[in-house]
Amino acid sequence: MKIITISREFGSGGRELGKRISDILGYDYYDREIISAIAEKSGFDENYIKEMTEKKLRVNIPISYGRTMYYEPYINTNAEKILAAQSSTIRDIAEQGRDCVIIGRGADVILSRYNTVNIFVYADMEYRVKRCLEYSENEKDMTEKKIIKKIKEIDSARASFHSFLSEGKWGRKENYNLCINTTGLQIKNLAPIIAEYAEIMFKQKRSK
Amino acid sequence: MKIITISREFGSGGRELGKRISDILGYDYYDREIISAIAEKSGFDENYIKEMTEKKLRVNIPISYGRTMYYEPYINTNAEKILAAQSSTIRDIAEQGRDCVIIGRGADVILSRYNTVNIFVYADMEYRVKRCLEYSENEKDMTEKKIIKKIKEIDSARASFHSFLSEGKWGRKENYNLCINTTGLQIKNLAPIIAEYAEIMFKQKRSK
Numbered sequence: 001m002k003i004i005t006i007s008r009e010f011g012s013g014g015r016e017l018g019k020r021i022s023d024i025l026g027y028d029y030y031d032r033e034i035i036s037a038i039a040e041k042s043g044f045d046e047n048y049i050k051e052m053t054e055k056k057l058r059v060n061i062p063i064s065y066g067r068t069m070y071y072e073p074y075i076n077t078n079a080e081k082i083l084a085a086q087s088s089t090i091r092d093i094a095e096q097g098r099d100c101v102i103i104g105r106g107a108d109v110i111l112s113r114y115n116t117v118n119i120f121v122y123a124d125m126e127y128r129v130k131r132c133l134e135y136s137e138n139e140k141d142m143t144e145k146k147i148i149k150k151i152k153e154i155d156s157a158r159a160s161f162h163s164f165l166s167e168g169k170w171g172r173k174e175n176y177n178l179c180i181n182t183t184g185l186q187i188k189n190l191a192p193i194i195a196e197y198a199e200i201m202f203k204q205k206r207s208k
Numbered sequence: 209m210k211i212i213t214i215s216r217e218f219g220s221g222g223r224e225l226g227k228r229i230s231d232i233l234g235y236d237y238y239d240r241e242i243i244s245a246i247a248e249k250s251g252f253d254e255n256y257i258k259e260m261t262e263k264k265l266r267v268n269i270p271i272s273y274g275r276t277m278y279y280e281p282y283i284n285t286n287a288e289k290i291l292a293a294q295s296s297t298i299r300d301i302a303e304q305g306r307d308c309v310i311i312g313r314g315a316d317v318i319l320s321r322y323n324t325v326n327i328f329v330y331a332d333m334e335y336r337v338k339r340c341l342e343y344s345e346n347e348k349d350m351t352e353k354k355i356i357k358k359i360k361e362i363d364s365a366r367a368s369f370h371s372f373l374s375e376g377k378w379g380r381k382e383n384y385n386l387c388i389n390t391t392g393l394q395i396k397n398l399a400p401i402i403a404e405y406a407e408i409m410f411k412q413k414r415s416k
Binding site: 197203 | 328330332379381382384385386387388389391392393394397398401404405408409411412413
């Protein structure tokens, strides 16, 4: 079983790259499907889950350590339940034993003992804003300023989620097999090469 | 004219990757040749230049700022002359107008206005030590401990040289088009894919 995980900065085209790679290689593809599975596991509404996982997580640690120590009053144990359901969903996917591409959701860390190739996709802010304006249903009517704010918020949420799972910092190149800067690139031209790269990686792992 | 620059952690196989890419694409290849050119320009001996460029640079800044301010007594103006000759050599290479691969020496930064694809090659320490023991003439008789020390020194020298040329930190993924983790990989299997990637990158740049 071969699993390609795609971690990505918001707006960098990581999702499109992952989808195209899965089409080229004939792998299963998991992206928003994961949200539905989490909903089923946790009992929460899909929209609520989506919203929660795009927010910076509030966690059970003192936020005013050293002065009066107290705990964040809005500790969201729902967040914790969602995170647990998410990890469990990712593992379920892997346990099916089928070749797949998984977009985000910490799959690179959660599946560290599986046969994975971990890819990180990133790009300049300017390019990411442009992509959001051109391609995204949710952002194409937003102002540039609002898009930048949203990009930063979502990236921050992703980094925060990652820090729950691993000490390694989100987006640190050492955690990935390949980091691709998509600035100025057309993802459709890039996808066949990255698919080929992944196949070589898996072949080489097998031959060891 | 197309220029591929390969920046690399010591022992990661970046040089081998660059050489193979140049062979595949039929590009000129510049690596140790650069040292000879610097020698010619600066009048220094090649071995001396090699030694200097593998050391952390001593620069003309106060090292005890805030207490008694004084200047490092061993300011090495030879280092500055070598750096200048190196930058000038890199630009000369680019000005020849021929497609080429350039290994290290800050070419990614020095040639930022040219048509470049910038690649960073890195790997786990364990893999880099193994590579040094297997492949390198200079390190294969060293102890593991000594090799690790050497790797750290040379990487530190490269980072230090980079900081002269640019505010961007050496090895920070945002400065490169592609970052490749070679841990466990055979470079000869990787090279054709990366060569193909570079060709696509240049084609796409031209079409804009």
